[in-house]
Amino acid sequence: MIDLSTLGCIVKENEPMAAHTTLGVGGPADLFVELETEDQLSHLMKLIASEKQRGEAIPWMIFGDGANLLVSDKGIRGIVIKLVGQFERIVVDGTTITAGSAAPISKVADISAKHDLSGLEGVGTVPGSVGGAIVMNAGTNDGYIDAVTHSVSVVSSVGEKRVLPHEECGFTYRNSRFQTDKSLIITGVVLSLKPGDGKAVEEHLAKVRKYRAETQPQGRSAGCFFKNPPGSHAGYLIELSGGKGLREGGAEISPKHGNFIMNVDGATASDLYRLAERARQMVREQHGIELEYEVRLVGEW
Numbered sequence: 001m002i003d004l005s006t007l008g009c010i011v012k013e014n015e016p017m018a019a020h021t022t023l024g025v026g027g028p029a030d031l032f033v034e035l036e037t038e039d040q041l042s043h044l045m046k047l048i049a050s051e052k053q054r055g056e057a058i059p060w061m062i063f064g065d066g067a068n069l070l071v072s073d074k075g076i077r078g079i080v081i082k083l084v085g086q087f088e089r090i091v092v093d094g095t096t097i098t099a100g101s102a103a104p105i106s107k108v109a110d111i112s113a114k115h116d117l118s119g120l121e122g123v124g125t126v127p128g129s130v131g132g133a134i135v136m137n138a139g140t141n142d143g144y145i146d147a148v149t150h151s152v153s154v155v156s157s158v159g160e161k162r163v164l165p166h167e168e169c170g171f172t173y174r175n176s177r178f179q180t181d182k183s184l185i186i187t188g189v190v191l192s193l194k195p196g197d198g199k200a201v202e203e204h205l206a207k208v209r210k211y212r213a214e215t216q217p218q219g220r221s222a223g224c225f226f227k228n229p230p231g232s233h234a235g236y237l238i239e240l241s242g243g244k245g246l247r248e249g250g251a252e253i254s255p256k257h258g259n260f261i262m263n264v265d266g267a268t269a270s271d272l273y274r275l276a277e278r279a280r281q282m283v284r285e286q287h288g289i290e291l292e293y294e295v296r297l298v299g300e301w
């Protein structure tokens, strides 16, 4: 078994993932580590790579903020890596913001507004971390993150540190090279913003957040469960199909928004998954549309 004692961080065994996900479900991770620096991450990836050369392939995954994940009740085999400390830093220098991949993108946008910088209006209302926003090329009609991305720093799966300029990130609509190239772990980003009206940016962010608070349920969820199919909305289709309010065990399709499948009463991951599949089946049978998961299903199912 891999020896993680040289990492200089706490390694937890059989850590329940339910404690780390917004849905509050998920079985144990074999090993759970919280890394604070790029050096620690590089060191860990070198250890994993050398185990692989010796014939032991240890699965690993980067765990973001746990807000978009459905972790199975059986949990996750191998090493779950959470990035904290240095990875959460946000530094403003003129019109440039350097942010760690674990910093919430909404917080980066709020700070940019305070410094009268414009460019993150479209991205700052999206849930999730800077790293997640880069992977998804997140944004809205008000702008996507690629438009302000100067470069992305990464650690590779063999522990090499690199900085990729914008043109090497393969950004397209809601997509980037990081969705397919799993050998690259995003550690930070340099954003180039423009001088702007901070007050106007703040007002815009507040308006969009208010709309969400009014139209979406509070409580234990993973945000929207399904992607919107072209030309329609998953929540609308689930409502039309009669899905709102349906339950499986402790899981419920929110009566407020059909694309939110909630843990309302001690749900298991299986309850949530069964209910999601029921919603998909109803939409398939009644509308001939196949809903795709927006939440990431991880672990052993």
Ligand code: EPU
Pocket (backbone or CB within 6 Å): 127, 212, 215, 222, 223, 224, 225, 226, 227, 228, 233, 234, 235, 236, 237, 239, 256, 257, 258, 259, 294
């Ligand atoms: N609608 C219904 N019934 C419902 C839900 C929605 O009829 O139960 C209708 C609404 O009345 C509206 C339309 O569907 O006419 C769109 O609804 P909404 O404005 O809530 O937007 P959405 O397409 O359901 C998307 C994002 C959300 C984001 C909101 C607001 C996706 C999959 N979802 O939802 O993102 O918060 O717009 O900007 O793109 C997430 O990322 O986790 C998420 C929830």
